[in-house]
Amino acid sequence: MDKVIRIGTRESQLALWQANLVKDLLTANGHSATLVPIKSDGDIDLVTPLYEIGVQGIFTKSLDAAMLADRIDIAVHSYKDVPTQLPKGLMNAAVIERGNVKDLLVYKKDTDFLSDTTYAANIATSSIRRKAQWLRRFPQHQLHNLRGNVNTRLQKLAAENWDAAIFAAAGLERINVRPANSVILDWMLPAPAQGAIVVACRENDDHCREALLPLNHDETALCTGIERAFLRTLLGGCTTPISAYAYIDGNQLFFEGNLCSLNGDRSITVTRQVPAAEAEGIGKDAAQEVLDKGGDVIIEEIRNAQG
Numbered sequence: 001m002d003k004v005i006r007i008g009t010r011e012s013q014l015a016l017w018q019a020n021l022v023k024d025l026l027t028a029n030g031h032s033a034t035l036v037p038i039k040s041d042g043d044i045d046l047v048t049p050l051y052e053i054g055v056q057g058i059f060t061k062s063l064d065a066a067m068l069a070d071r072i073d074i075a076v077h078s079y080k081d082v083p084t085q086l087p088k089g090l091m092n093a094a095v096i097e098r099g100n101v102k103d104l105l106v107y108k109k110d111t112d113f114l115s116d117t118t119y120a121a122n123i124a125t126s127s128i129r130r131k132a133q134w135l136r137r138f139p140q141h142q143l144h145n146l147r148g149n150v151n152t153r154l155q156k157l158a159a160e161n162w163d164a165a166i167f168a169a170a171g172l173e174r175i176n177v178r179p180a181n182s183v184i185l186d187w188m189l190p191a192p193a194q195g196a197i198v199v200a201c202r203e204n205d206d207h208c209r210e211a212l213l214p215l216n217h218d219e220t221a222l223c224t225g226i227e228r229a230f231l232r233t234l235l236g237g238c239t240t241p242i243s244a245y246a247y248i249d250g251n252q253l254f255f256e257g258n259l260c261s262l263n264g265d266r267s268i269t270v271t272r273q274v275p276a277a278e279a280e281g282i283g284k285d286a287a288q289e290v291l292d293k294g295g296d297v298i299i300e301e302i303r304n305a306q307g
């Protein structure tokens with residue numbers, strides 16, 4: 001009998017859904033696996049905006065520690081929550097096929113306010129990236145902080161006097177709680193690795209590395225790898241106004257990356273199209289172009305604002 005793979009997961013409904021997906025994939029390949037729920041600091045303090053907490057990897061830290069202490073064997077994360085710098089001794093062993101990458105607006109009444117330039121709508125999100133892109137498009141709007149897991153945030157939106165809130169579509173669709181009152185934000189560029197799930201393990205754990213290898217989706221791994229290289233080269237933080245999306249169509253890889261100032265008054269977008277087989281290095285290269293086009297000044301401002 002194979003040794004049982006202990007899968008560490010956060011306790012939110014979305015985290016459990018993602019961990020169960022990995023458990024089912026491992027089981028289908030003949031492995032035994034069990035879930036080990038672990039609390040993360042990011043789920044305990046639901047008030048402080050993430051950018052004020054300032055710790056890198058607040059959602060992944062507890063699971064990383066549990067892995068290093070041999071209390072769990074693998075950890076399942078939303079890839080966009082994983083810092084670009086991994087703790088020593090751990091590795092990302094598989095990137096699961098990506099779901100919906102887009103952001104989604106959940107509105108209370110209707111979306112008429114989006115075309116009324118005189119109305120100062122109240123929009124909820126704690127994401128610096130979403131705030132910056134939103135203010136660039138709707139400078140007259142008021143933004144409000146909204147923290148918590150997907151379910152808590154939906155409840156808060158219902159309770160508050162806000163017009164709408166912004167979510168990752170994947171988070172709501174996976175656990176089947178996307179409200180009818182919602183619309184995909186096609187114009188908003190997603191966070192690097194949004195909609196993708198990553199499975200980490202200890203570097204020296206050959207059994208888990210081998211078990212996870214067939215779960216890796218090459219196309220998703222390539223695209224999210226480029227998006228994360230773009231992020232790492234610019235700043236490396238998880239709470240930044242940095243967006244990136246890469247996808248493959250035919251044999252071509254298309255990339256779009258953006259850096260916004262915090263209030264959205266400046267925005268630098270770069271794009272790439274290369275044969276997928278030659279995509280190596282384009283995330284870093286695109287980030288360098290952003291820096292050369294004045295991104296260095298914006299990055300410095302963000303660093304100073306975040307202390």
Ligand SMILES: NCc1[nH]cc(CCC(=O)O)c1CC(=O)O
Nearest residue numbers: 078081167168170171194195196
């Ligand atoms: N930062 C929280 C977080 N991390 C991953 C998701 C959803 C799933 C995903 O984007 O992969 C969410 C919720 C959200 O941003 O609304």
